[in-house]
Amino acid sequence: MMNPIYINQNEILKRYKQPDKFTHKGIQGHALIIGGSYGKMGAVCLSSKACLKTGCGLVTVFIPKCGYEILQIAIPEVMVVTDNQEKFISDITFDIKPQAIGIGPGLGLEIETQQAVYKLLQTNKIPLVIDADALNILSKNKEWLPLLQPKTILTPHPKELERLIGKWVSEEEKMAKTSTFSKQCNLIIVMKGAPTRIVDGETIYENTTGNAALATAGTGDVLTGMITSLLVQSYEPINAAILGVYLHGLTADIALPETGYQSFIASDVISNIGKAYLSLENKDYNIL
Ligand SMILES: NC(=O)C1=CN([C@@H]2O[C@H](COP(=O)(O)OP(=O)(O)OC[C@H]3O[C@@H](n4cnc5c(N)ncnc54)[C@H](O)[C@@H]3O)[C@@H](O)[C@H]2O)[C@@H](O)CC1
């Protein structure tokens, strides 16, 4: 394995951009989060809230009809567009102009949903984060991989990665296979785990924040929203992935003394994004 570049505060401060004093919600960007199915609307709630809390100006979600009231009540700041189907997504159409899309949390694997993803990939030209069931749909349809724009960000956990690239017998083989996959398809792979590694062809970045408190439902859905938010704020895909993963881990390091490992939940990631940002703004405020 090539020596990784460690993502620490130094590396982050090279990439982090403070918001302009005169910015407004139009400039901060508009994100679209696509996902949800009956019983998994929470994944979209978490992802879209995290997206807003990471600093973009506007967030719209595209969800099946059954999620309409859930989303509107859970997060009044988020706008909602619904599919024609009640329980799953069947046709992704919208008339907004987002600067980036995050797709997958809670999406499900219905055949009609798979076709809707195919149609989106055929036409989409804007930066994209692909997670969860959208990754699983790609794994079932690997011939669709060439449709992805260069530097599309994939955020698999180990099982999702295995579905995508096949099994490995060692850590070395896992890294080598992922690097080859990333290079061949020109994709950025966020290999979630402990630690999370980001693979961009032969370059490997290793995150230094985060802890086992993150081993709880929905923290990956939150990460998808955070990275999508950074993309709409004009970060290059690799920097959006790096900064997103770093801030995400930092929330758990900040919260740990109060929550302990066991009681930390995905919503705690969201409520600590502010403190994670503040630790970048003030170099003397060092929580670690
Ligand atoms: N509140 C909600 O609505 C939630 C919805 N979720 C959604 O549920 C759907 C299914 O996602 P899941 O990831 O649960 O299911 P998957 O079937 O994709 O993955 C679960 C499998 O992966 C393995 N795995 C996960 N992390 C691993 C690791 N670090 N090392 C080794 N093995 C690992 C597990 O042991 C399990 O076998 C997705 O659409 C997801 O977005 C989940 O994110 C949980 C919360």
Ligand SMILES: Nc1ncnc2c1ncn2[C@@H]1O[C@H](COP(=O)(O)OP(=O)(O)O)[C@@H](O)[C@H]1O
């Ligand atoms: N032991 C751990 N140490 C550090 N980070 C972890 C640990 N376990 C899980 N995580 C992080 O939590 C997140 C889990 O994502 P994922 O498995 O997609 O969850 P979900 O699908 O429930 O949202 C990833 O960012 C992963 O890196």
Ligand SMILES: [Mg+2]
């Ligand atoms: Mg996940």
